[in-house]
Amino acid sequence: MTHTTNGGPARRPGGATVPVLAFAGIVVAVMQTLLVPVIKDLPTLLDTAPSNATWVLTSTLLSGAVATPIMGRLGDLYGKRRMLLTSLAVMVAGALVSALSSTLLPMIAGRTLQGFAMGAIPLGIGLMRDMLPREKLGSAMALMSSSIGVGGGLALPAAALVAQHADWHALFYGAAGLGVLSIALTLLVVPESPMRAEGTFDVLGAIGLSAGLVLFLLPITKGSDWGWTDPTTLGLFAASAVVLLLWGVMELRLKAPLVDLRTTARPAVLFTNLASIMVGVSFYVVSLVLPQLLQLPTATGYGLGQSMVRAGLIVAPLGLTMMLTAPVYARLSAKYGPKVTLIIGMVIIGIGYGAGLGLMSAAWQSLVIAVILGAGIGLAYSSLPALIIGSVPASETGAANGLNTLMRSIGTSVSSAVIGMVLANTAHHAGGVAIPTMHGFRVSFMIATGAVAAGLLMALFLPGRRPASKPSLVASSEEDAALERAHEILGGFHGRVLDTDGGPVARAKVTLIDRHGRQAGATHSGEDGSYALAVPARGAYVLAARAAGHGPLAASATHTGDDRPVALDLSLPGENADVTA
DSSP, X not given: OOEEEXXXXXXXXXXXXXXXXXXXXXXXXXXXXXXXXXXXXXXXXXXXXXXXXTHHHHHHHHHHHHHHHHHHHHHXXXXXXXXXXXXXXXXXXXXHHHHTXXXXXXXXXXXXXXXXXXXXXXXXXXXXXXXXXXXXXXXXXXXXXXXXXXXXXXXXXXXXXXXXXXXXXXXXXXXXXXXXXXXXXXXXXXXXXXXXXXSOOOHHHHHHHHHHHHHHHHHHHHXXXXXXTSHHHXXXXXXXXXXXXXXXXXXXXXXXXXXXHHHXXXXXXXXXXXXXXXXXXXXXXXXXXXXXXXXXXXXXXXXXXXXXXXXXXXXXXXXXXXXXXXXHHHHHHHHHOHHHHHHHHHHHHHHHHHHHTTXXXXXXXXXXXXXXXXXXXXXXXXXXXXXXXXXXXXXXXXXXXXXXXXXXXHHHHHHHHHHHHHHHHTOEEETTEEEOOHHHHHHHHXXXXXXXXXXXHHHHTSOOOOGGGGGGOSSOSOGGGHHHHXXXXXXXXXXXXXXXXXXXXXXXXXXXXXXXXXXXXXXXXXXXXXXXXXXXXXXXXXXXXXXXXXXXXXXXXXXXXXXXXXXXXXEOOBTTOOEEO
């Protein structure tokens, strides 16, 4: 895959771009916990059976899983800001459908539309990577990556307060209002990225991946209701394996696949995604256990007797701490690299869950656990996009981060299924009501600790930090700043595109071709004729340049693979000439 620009003038990002993108991520994350305060009341509110009411939550999970990698790829092809706005608009439409619904099927339809907004987080990370200077990128991506935890944590007490004092439909009207505000701020503040991937959208790949994900996630989310050995559950798992295998074979044969599996198989990408699953598992355990422990009545002997709102406020520091770790992550990552920061985050998560095994007897202890886990999860989540974008071409940022976000979602789905099963099997039944036990809570924390240990092992297999971490910017996305950024590019070519009189040629396309005749990169010259291109490896290359009103040019050049960019000016001949240098 290669990258290019969209041919239009690029707006420079302002100081409000990062907060606005982070706000969009928080708004999207709110959708995931919006209905937590009224989960137990959904069967009555929708006049349906409890098994049917769970589809209100399952539909959002499934649509989010499907939409995340697809929207990431569409963003790479057609513009990340455009797809971000599309995701938010679909979310607003879904929130309004749900706000006007009191029956099951329209509510499921609305919640499905809300799930499509999950693609906004990797799209926001991609926009940051394309537009921000390297020194600001770390903390910005950390804040965006943590927004899913921040939004989820802040939504719990807010949604509980609304649910206690207003009609539950007000939750959806509020979500729609936040979505509209996010759209307006994005339109006003966030510029479109000029970066584009070349190729077409892989429709069959999108259908195959969507089918495989639904077939896999559906039995995970419904297995407790259907039974884990039920033929339906086992049949769906088997079908998902077949569909995903066939999908993978098809993707490997395409020139422009939805997901570049060869890139995904690189150790840096593969082990980051596997670690992401484990981080997702650990993140969701605390979200499932602490609210229940806090709200159980003291008559149980271990419940903490807190109201729904108070329980939400005690757990809220989980998200707030995740947000506050963004600048800490930036400093740690700049000094030690994202791999080390990921490992530090996982160690802190393990400490939090280990300490939590003995800190379950008072509300303040739950607060301490939430803060410790928030710090660890914040550092871990912040490290993941940096590890991904440092390992993939700029043209694949959206799709690669979309896949990474999907891995986190799979982790939370698995966590929900496993912890739900554990709490159900260890529950005490009294008067037909299942009451979670302290034993179940402790087993859940031990499962989270085991997941973190597995993730820590995978993180250790990640490649070490490259010198100066310069690959984080493969090429500048702002053409008029290409020469200035050339010295940040590892082993690149830079220079100016000139006409026969020595004047600059703007908007000339410069293509890098390797010794096998394959395109290794592409860009456009800036207004002063400057260009900059990275090289994937040392060796011989051809730089082909062309522009309207000029003849084409092909210049041979060799790069030795060190950190110093090679200066090479390209002089285009007249329109009717065909000159090779």
